[in-house]
Amino acid sequence: MSLDPNKMLAPRLQSMEESATIKMAQKARDLASKGINVISLTLGEPDFDTPEFIKNAAYEALKKGDTKYTPVPGTLALRKAISEKFLKENNLDYNPAQIVVSNGAKQSIANICMSVLGPGDEAIVLAPYWVSYAEIVRFSGGIPVIVSAGIDEDFKPDAQKIKEALSPKTKLLIFSSPCNPSGSVWSEKELKDIADVIADHPTCLVISDEIYEYINFEDQHVSLGSFENMKDRVATVNGFSKGFAMTGWRLGYMGGPQWLADACNKVQGQITSGAASFSQAAATVALQHSKEEVLAMKKAFLERRDLMLTALKEIPGILLNLPKGAFYIFMDVSSYFGKTNGDITIQDADDFAETMLTEAHVGMVSGIAFGDHKCVRLSYAASNEHLIEAAKRLKNTLETFK
Ligand code: PMP
Ligand code: GLU
Numbered sequence: 001m002s003l004d005p006n007k008m009l010a011p012r013l014q015s016m017e018e019s020a021t022i023k024m025a026q027k028a029r030d031l032a033s034k035g036i037n038v039i040s041l042t043l044g045e046p047d048f049d050t051p052e053f054i055k056n057a058a059y060e061a062l063k064k065g066d067t068k069y070t071p072v073p074g075t076l077a078l079r080k081a082i083s084e085k086f087l088k089e090n091n092l093d094y095n096p097a098q099i100v101v102s103n104g105a106k107q108s109i110a111n112i113c114m115s116v117l118g119p120g121d122e123a124i125v126l127a128p129y130w131v132s133y134a135e136i137v138r139f140s141g142g143i144p145v146i147v148s149a150g151i152d153e154d155f156k157p158d159a160q161k162i163k164e165a166l167s168p169k170t171k172l173l174i175f176s177s178p179c180n181p182s183g184s185v186w187s188e189k190e191l192k193d194i195a196d197v198i199a200d201h202p203t204c205l206v207i208s209d210e211i212y213e214y215i216n217f218e219d220q221h222v223s224l225g226s227f228e229n230m231k232d233r234v235a236t237v238n239g240f241s242k243g244f245a246m247t248g249w250r251l252g253y254m255g256g257p258q259w260l261a262d263a264c265n266k267v268q269g270q271i272t273s274g275a276a277s278f279s280q281a282a283a284t285v286a287l288q289h290s291k292e293e294v295l296a297m298k299k300a301f302l303e304r305r306d307l308m309l310t311a312l313k314e315i316p317g318i319l320l321n322l323p324k325g326a327f328y329i330f331m332d333v334s335s336y337f338g339k340t341n342g343d344i345t346i347q348d349a350d351d352f353a354e355t356m357l358t359e360a361h362v363g364m365v366s367g368i369a370f371g372d373h374k375c376v377r378l379s380y381a382a383s384n385e386h387l388i389e390a391a392k393r394l395k396n397t398l399e400t401f402k
Pocket of ligand 1: 044103104105106107130176179180209211239240241247250251252
């Protein structure tokens, strides 16, 4: 007798959406595997290889037999290097015991949500948000409370809006700066205003996701946790995937109050036992090395951003902000809703992304999964040639929609 998945799967799994970024990336791959020349600007992944010195550090670690379990929250060497980085670059004073290294920043966020949220607890998620925040909150038993800002507000909900969303049930606030998907960067003043609102609330912890810290084109990066009144109210999440082009190494980390680090350690001890030993050895070297390679990648991303923005501005009806960080363009395409090429009518952002994939062979992700119904996200972590060609294809295809 075979099992009925509908009876077998837990409600928390059934109500969970598949990751839209990963789903669209797979759709683009599927189309490409049929021999179609697809340009996939779906996944948020640097197209650069991991810098050579980091790979060499991993080879060395493997050769030395660094192939065993590490302490659950990460090796002391890596946690010390992270603690020094936090102090030097972010003005954050977390000792190594307050740091937990995980299998990606994604797991750091999941550890925190599972540690803090219980049934009925609310987590304020600033929209547009990274696709996994709302799903991880729900999976942890909490309720996402979405606070949004549109392109006219540079996609940054202000402190007043956050204040209005706080309730006695609020346990968390989650956002990323630089932001995935909008590329927006919160200024020091904007962060200070948020800090002042949160400091007055008795139960709200903040997850400040700073994974795009090194891909910030204009401002000095500011960590929310560095404000005096936020010292024990913030979990600072960061990782190696983006700035160091280490997505496949699966390494992220959090720094936060001792009670929270202890909780994440406990969750992780039961779920994964920690991150890979040789990834951690290489990441320790990455943090201690000069930032030459990181800066070179940032420079390339900036050139690509400007190239792509210039090309997209040639397409009528698309609204753009100036993304100051990360490697995404989050564009408002709502003026195309209701337009048709005779065969296909674009009703919403999902249709727009789907149609651009099937008709223009350019992969992107609908804004709906990021909590914004008017926009789509393009990742410009791709070659100049691909970006120019993608923009040309979009222009040609969109011209046929009236
Ligand atoms: N936060 C944000 C905002 C991201 O874009 C990503 C990218 N996937 C992550 C967290 C997770 O990164 P990773 O698990 O690869 O460290
Ligand atoms: N964070 C990346 C993105 O937004 C990678 C995919 C994922 O983990 O969702 O595309």
